[in-house]
Amino acid sequence: MSSDFYTTSILPFAPIIIKICRAYTNTQEDFEDYYQEVCLQIWKSRENFREQSEWSTWIYRLALNVSLTLLKKKKNDPQHFASDSLPTELIEDSHAFADESLNQLYDAIKQLSEVDRAVILLYLEEKSYLEIADIIGTNPNNIGVRIKRIKERLKKILTQNNK
Amino acid sequence: MEKSIETIWKEGFLKNEALVAPKLNDLYNQKSIHIVDKFRRMYKINITAVLIFSIIVLPLSYFTNMPYMGIPMSILFSVVVFFSIKFKNKLDRIETSNNSYLYLSSFNNWVKEMVTFNTKMSRYLYPFVFLSMVMGFWFGSFGGDIPGEVFVNSLLENYPNMYLVFGIPLLMIAGAIFMITILAFFGGRIGNWDINLVYGGIIRKLDRMMSEMEELKASS
Numbered sequence: 001m002s003s004d005f006y007t008t009s010i011l012p013f014a015p016i017i018i019k020i021c022r023a024y025t026n027t028q029e030d031f032e033d034y035y036q037e038v039c040l041q042i043w044k045s046r047e048n049f050r051e052q053s054e055w056s057t058w059i060y061r062l063a064l065n066v067s068l069t070l071l072k073k074k075k076n077d078p079q080h081f082a083s084d085s086l087p088t089e090l091i092e093d094s095h096a097f098a099d100e101s102l103n104q105l106y107d108a109i110k111q112l113s114e115v116d117r118a119v120i121l122l123y124l125e126e127k128s129y130l131e132i133a134d135i136i137g138t139n140p141n142n143i144g145v146r147i148k149r150i151k152e153r154l155k156k157i158l159t160q161n162n163k
Numbered sequence: 164m165e166k167s168i169e170t171i172w173k174e175g176f177l178k179n180e181a182l183v184a185p186k187l188n189d190l191y192n193q194k195s196i197h198i199v200d201k202f203r204r205m206y207k208i209n210i211t212a213v214l215i216f217s218i219i220v221l222p223l224s225y226f227t228n229m230p231y232m233g234i235p236m237s238i239l240f241s242v243v244v245f246f247s248i249k250f251k252n253k254l255d256r257i258e259t260s261n262n263s264y265l266y267l268s269s270f271n272n273w274v275k276e277m278v279t280f281n282t283k284m285s286r287y288l289y290p291f292v293f294l295s296m297v298m299g300f301w302f303g304s305f306g307g308d309i310p311g312e313v314f315v316n317s318l319l320e321n322y323p324n325m326y327l328v329f330g331i332p333l334l335m336i337a338g339a340i341f342m343i344t345i346l347a348f349f350g351g352r353i354g355n356w357d358i359n360l361v362y363g364g365i366i367r368k369l370d371r372m373m374s375e376m377e378e379l380k381a382s383s
Contacts, residue, residue, distance in 0.1 A: 006187065014184035015176070032185040037196055039187060045259045058260055065259055065266045068372065071196045102175025105168055114368075115375040118263065124172040137264025138379040146379060154168055 005046070010039055013059045019125070020060070022096055023109050023117050024067040031096070034070055038063045053134075060125075061135050064118050108157040112150060119143065120150045198365055199270060203254055210247045217241045224299065232299020239291050243284070250277055264376045271369045278358055278366070285354025289346040297339060301331075 010017075021034040042062055049058055097103050109117055115136070122132045129147075133140035166174075176182060195201065217240035224233020253276075257269045301311035311331070318325060318332060326333040359366070 015182040018182050033196055035185050036187055040190055041259050048260050062260050065263055069198050071198055097175055098178055099175040101171045105171045114372055135262060137262030142379050
């Protein structure tokens, strides 16, 4: 990958990748691997960008797809993929951000299913229901109800964790 | 008053240090940890290995005087290579930048198709390999003698009334048929078990995500 491509086409959108990768990883090491992998896949797929959507939307889509189908390290996840059920005390990376509330929110997000994580991340990024449905490939009519349920679940988790 | 999750999100990311990109390490030479890439890499290695075997089995069987083993095995493994390349091409066409549902379903379909094909193929592969090996030994040539004939003659000395079909003891034919049936019956399961052992976790995770996507996709 040329450093030019990274600097001009990926780095300005790094916040999107960081926010997504953080939601699918539990350690700094995994996070860095995921970030690296997303960048690699963006570079590999760059010729498939058709300009039918915004470059940022395309990056959201790609980062989510890559995160949904990555191999986790055995050290943290002997089942490779069953990270959902990790108890909070095993999540090493629960202090990734300076803001403690944000860390708690991420810990709560990580307890959701992979698909729900994608939905809530896009919602928090202020994507419209239509955009969320377009990125995920689902029915926009169901997004609102799903978000409502996810928010309720997050509130419940946050309240429990703060007790 | 408790902050809403939207406020926590917005305020948390106001501080720039929250979004510092990690340093990339020699990205171009990094091995991908992405499962599609992993499948692709493993598939390529497998195809190359099978292709090499399908080629070297010919001179090998010639020099060991077992052409009846080498020729069918070479044909068999060439067919395996042919289908594997077709599968690899399908995998190459999976578009990472599709929407998540399309992307996951394309990959899920590919995995399912590959598993089904592997199961079916294993049902024929193991019996065929067994048959080729038996034929290779039976009709081969060791020091000018044909092992099958030597074996039958020695048996006939002890059991002169033994029933032969095309010069082969009926009991041996029955034994070979039994073995082939067992291999055909269990071949699919062995192949399936093998795939499950390596990719079971991925397949289960994909199934779970797909059913969740389907649920979200279905109109309310």
